[in-house]
Amino acid sequence: MPGRATPLARGRAWGRIRSKGLLGLLPVVLVLSGCIADPGPGPTVALSTAEASGSPAAPSTSTPLETTQATNKAPVYWIGRSNGNVFLYREFRDVPDQENPVTRALHAMMSDKPLDPDFFTPWQNPKKLATSISGKNVITVDVSADAFNSNLDGDMATRAIQQLVYTATAAAASSGLIDSGQQIQVTVLVDGHTDYLAFGRIRLGTPMSRVAGMVAPVWIIDPQEGVEVPGGSVKITGRSTVAGGKLHWQILQAEANGDKKPFLTGETTAAADAAQSGLFTLNLTLTSGNYELRVSQEDTSGNQQELNVDTRGFRVR
Structure with a gap:
């Protein structure tokens, strides 16, 4: 379902920037x-x-x-x-x-x-x-x-x-x-x-099925990484493993020097019905530029952390 967008003040801290490269991907135990x-x-x-x-x-x-x-x-x-x-x-x-x-x-x-x-x-x-x-x-x-x-x-x-x-x-x-x-x-x-x-x-050698718990808790489907999309209304879709769960999202815009500044932020809820279980959709108005989308599940512990973040970089022409 569509999310609620609120412009953020310039210069407000936007938290962690995702790490790049293989070494940043691997936790100590894996x-x-x-x-x-x-x-x-x-x-x-x-x-x-x-x-x-x-x-x-x-x-x-x-x-x-x-x-x-x-x-x-x-x-x-x-x-x-x-x-x-x-x-x-x-x-x-x-x-x-x-x-x-x-x-x-x-x-x-x-x-x-x-x-x-x-x-x-x-x-x-x-x-x-x-x-x-x-x-x-x-x-x-x-x-x-x-x-x-x-x-x-x-x-x-x-x-x-x-x-x-x-x-x-x-x-x-x-x-x-x-x-x-x-x-x-x-x-x-x-x-x-x-x-x-x-x-x-x-x-190996015996039939295997999908094992539960393997897919990411939050998962941006579109746009894919690095793609260019038309300006105006940009449709974003994704999935959460928590059907009916609340999600937080943020759009960061890249400046000429490569820094990223907060642009939009909001909340949405993943679909709860069986036919669309866990799906979420955002329709955002974005002008030309380079952006990063961040989506995370709600932190119910009160620590206000970004839980199970997925990020996606894309360009609007």
Whole structure:
């Protein structure tokens, strides 16, 4: 539903500016290293039989399965950080149409860089990647072992595998290849074989589903990072995992010297009805310039912190 905008006085402190780069993304307990593996415990059990180990603050719901889209853009999930936790975030990407929708979405996930510099992927570009879908809504992904050439701890490996599950199911659903009204599972083969230990942590080969609590609590859908939109009325959409929950938002405008100043601020409420659960929409009047949008959930503790912030930079022409 539309939010309420209030101009802010020039010079008012606007809080934390989001950090850039990979190192700022990773909390202490979830380590991603290109070269050094942590000396943690042994393999993690298969995700089909165990919930992923999230922090206590992680939401208990997963994002609804994507609906059929009248676009060739591929839904791709990335990993990002919010308030010290690590979650999945989605972007829609332009991809070549030579392959089936699931294969090309996974290719993008493993070989491309996210548009948003706050996101990343631990996957490596594989030499071989193929996918198929059975009549029982099971997606089979057959990928070469070089895709797993990153040393991850158990928690990050869990998120990487769920990144693949979310991307594969999103691509199949948004392209209309599967019945989104039924349970959808993903089986991962490595070089045609089951029982591979992904990232040295996760045993593959059995069907896996989306694990609850993996998606970001607050998630800006449009505009995407770095895009240019027409001036005038700018429509912003997003999703919160708290249906009916209150959200705070802020627009910052970039000045000629690169500094950002407060421009608009307001509140909105995520939809509570089942059909639009958690969705929110803002219609803002913005003139030409570069902006950053910040959206966060309401802090009910009284500390007035920005909880589960998502940020997005875009340009208005």
